[in-house]
Each structure stands twice: as structure tokens, then as C-alpha cells.
Amino acid sequence: MQQIIYFIKKFKYFLLFVFLEFIAFVFTFQHHSYHKSKFVNSANFITGGIYNELNSITEYLNLKSENKLLIEENTHLKNLLEQRNSVAPITINTVIDTVKYFQKYEYTVAKIINNNYTKRNNILTLNKGTNQGVTQDLGVINGKGVIGVIKNVSSNYATVISILNSYSKINVRLKNNTHYGTLVWDGNDYNTVQITDMPRQAKIKLGDTVITGGKSTIFPEGIPIGVIKNFEFKSQQYKKIDVALFNDMSAISNVQIVKNLQREEQKSLEQKTENE
Amino acid sequence: MNNLFKHILQFIGLSLLQIVVLNHINLFGYINPMVYIAWVFLFPFKKNKFSLLISSFLLGLTIDFFSDSGGINAAATLFIAYFRIPILKIICQKSDIDSPFFKLNNIATYKIFLLIFSLTMVHHFIVFSLEYFKLSDLDSIIYNTFITGIFSIFLSILGIILFTSKNK
Numbered sequence: 001m002q003q004i005i006y007f008i009k010k011f012k013y014f015l016l017f018v019f020l021e022f023i024a025f026v027f028t029f030q031h032h033s034y035h036k037s038k039f040v041n042s043a044n045f046i047t048g049g050i051y052n053e054l055n056s057i058t059e060y061l062n063l064k065s066e067n068k069l070l071i072e073e074n075t076h077l078k079n080l081l082e083q084r085n086s087v088a089p090i091t092i093n094t095v096i097d098t099v100k101y102f103q104k105y106e107y108t109v110a111k112i113i114n115n116n117y118t119k120r121n122n123i124l125t126l127n128k129g130t131n132q133g134v135t136q137d138l139g140v141i142n143g144k145g146v147i148g149v150i151k152n153v154s155s156n157y158a159t160v161i162s163i164l165n166s167y168s169k170i171n172v173r174l175k176n177n178t179h180y181g182t183l184v185w186d187g188n189d190y191n192t193v194q195i196t197d198m199p200r201q202a203k204i205k206l207g208d209t210v211i212t213g214g215k216s217t218i219f220p221e222g223i224p225i226g227v228i229k230n231f232e233f234k235s236q237q238y239k240k241i242d243v244a245l246f247n248d249m250s251a252i253s254n255v256q257i258v259k260n261l262q263r264e265e266q267k268s269l270e271q272k273t274e275n276e
Numbered sequence: 277m278n279n280l281f282k283h284i285l286q287f288i289g290l291s292l293l294q295i296v297v298l299n300h301i302n303l304f305g306y307i308n309p310m311v312y313i314a315w316v317f318l319f320p321f322k323k324n325k326f327s328l329l330i331s332s333f334l335l336g337l338t339i340d341f342f343s344d345s346g347g348i349n350a351a352a353t354l355f356i357a358y359f360r361i362p363i364l365k366i367i368c369q370k371s372d373i374d375s376p377f378f379k380l381n382n383i384a385t386y387k388i389f390l391l392i393f394s395l396t397m398v399h400h401f402i403v404f405s406l407e408y409f410k411l412s413d414l415d416s417i418i419y420n421t422f423i424t425g426i427f428s429i430f431l432s433i434l435g436i437i438l439f440t441s442k443n444k
Contacts (some may be wrong), residue, residue: 031346
């Protein structure tokens, strides 16, 4: 016993170093495994509060580009509305007053109060949390495309795994055919992301539009992402497909959180089928 | 007491500088210098070495909280805090450091530069290795370490010259 106490006394400086380094590595490993970084994240009261204050100062600087984005989205929605009006007389209009019953997706407005795009694993912070109905695994989009998926939530803030993150994997497909692949990021350029797992029979041309595939329970189908910038087709396989994003990830501010109201139903059904 | 107050102010000042300004510089699109490690260079050599370890760990963790990076900065900052004295012993003669009158101001400028250079590069290498977390990305890790390291060293030396000159 005396030996142990003597040992601890003699090496206490080194032992403190090892102990603290161990804690730091535990946090790091937790951070690298999805869903586990419960403690160290910027969605807490202090960090979220400071970022909120900072954002209230800097948001005036990009009002111009935000307005442009809103106008573009408005035009797009008005065009959709016009298309709908021209189709309407053919179908029979039946108004069923079932609030949220046939609605599959629900959108909430939020603001990015901390944006990152230069690191390998980028994480954003939003100013909405559980008090506003935000939960884990919801999609985040804006008028131009996909931003990411919510990772952690506190009562008033949420962190988002950006599509510019090595752990982000989003189901995507081409607009003009239904072959789908997975959207990943290689960490080099924040305006370019990559598609993997694209089947070889898919016909890809430069300039093809890439949209979300709707094969996950997070994003609705058809949200724009970007256009094919270049690709390699070697030995009957797609080696590398680069996609130029529609979004400028360095200047995003107002976003929408997408909630799939039938997610639980779909998940539990899939779970049940898998277990049988 | 006065000294403690000065250190707390330095701690808060360095973390705010890093979080509010330096994490958003994005020079050439991706360079964000990490100057908060100047804390390790500026911490007095004759002070309790335990307080250096604990304070460096806390400073790194503060930066981690704000940049959502797990424990990456805490691990790297703690590492250089521990190896500050051993590296200094390699750079200078051992007898210099053991003397009770040892001060950083007394040793040659190029030796201080060497100390800052080596500690910064070690720190940045750990940060980027833990961030990429893949052996196949080694070229990106080394590239980022050097490019970001050069700017961090430049800014920390500039800051140290500006803020410590009146103490001489």
C-alpha cells in the first residue's frame, strides 16, 4: 500500500497528464461516433447564447444575399402554384379537413448562428431547440438545397452535421433518371461534393441536376443539391462523381427544418419486417 | 492576487479572440490560425506546473465547446503544455533552465522562435490528425499543419511582441 502511495506521489505530475489526456481522448472518440457527443457541443446555454449575440451583429452583413435567395425561392414557388392552377380543373376537388393527417412533412424556420465550412468535419449551430419542437435526425434545407441533418438538441439550440462532414451520407438521385447514390464529401473544396455507389448502368452527363432521392426518412424527394461537375468512368464503374453545389455554403443564414411526420410509422414498420 | 487576475483575463481574452475572430478568418478560403496556444508560451516557467496542465486542458476544452470538435483541442493543448519543459531542455543547455534566475527574456531570440515553432507544429499536427482521423489523409494533415502553423506562429509572435514589450 505504501508502495502505491509512494508511486502516486512520485509520478503525480505524469499521472495528471495521462488522466487529462485520457478524458480529452474520450471526448474525441465520442465526437467521432455519431449520436454520442452528448457533452461537448455548441448547443448548450452558454455557447449557444454567445453565438446568438454574435450572429445578431453579423446578420446585417449578408442581408442582400439573403433577400436574393428569398426572391428566387418565391419565384420558384409561384411557378409551382401556377402549374397547380392549370391542372386543378381536371381533378375533382375534395376538401378534407384533417389537419396534419395527410401532410407528410412539416417545415420550421431557423437561423444558423454558427457556420463552419473550412474544417474536415463541419458542424453548424441553429437557434431552435426542443422548445420549438426540434428533435434529433431532422433534415435542414434552404431555398437552394440541402444543408445537413440535426445531431444534438438542447432546449433552445441545435447542432447540425453539415453536408461538408465526413460522417454525412445523404441519399441522392439524378433528376432525369431514378438511379440513386450516396452524397459524401472528400474534404477538399466546400463548393464541391461527391457521389458514391452510383450503379454503372446510370447514364450521367455533365450538367445533370442532382436532387435528394427520397429513400431516407429524413429528406423529402426532389430537393435540389447541385449539378454534375465532372466524373470518371473507368473499367465499367463510376470512380468519382463531382457535384457543384447550388448553395454557397460559406454564406447561408436562414434555413428550414424538415420534420417527417410519418417517420416513426415507417421506421417501426421497417424494424418489424427486419425482425421477422 | 494581481497576477492571478491577469492570468484569468489572459485566459478569457485568448479564448474570445480565438472563438470570435480567428475561427472565422478563413484566409484563402480555409486557413484559421490557432493563436490561443500562446497561453502555453506565455505561462511563467517558475509557476506551479500542475496549474499549467489543468488550465491548458480547460482552455482547449473551451475552444472545443465552441467549435464542436470533441476533445481535439484539449488533447493537443495539454500535450504541448506537458512537453514544454522537455522541448526547452533540448533547445537550451540544461544548466540554464535549472538556475533560479531563468527567464525566457534571457535566452536568445532564435531559441524562443524555435520553441514556439516546434510547440505550434506539434499542436497543429495533433489537432489535424484527430480531426481527419484517417491514415490515408496524411498528406492533407501535413499540408494543413504547415500552412495553418505558419500563420499561427506569425500571429503569436506578433502578439507576444506587442503585449509583452513594456514588461522588459
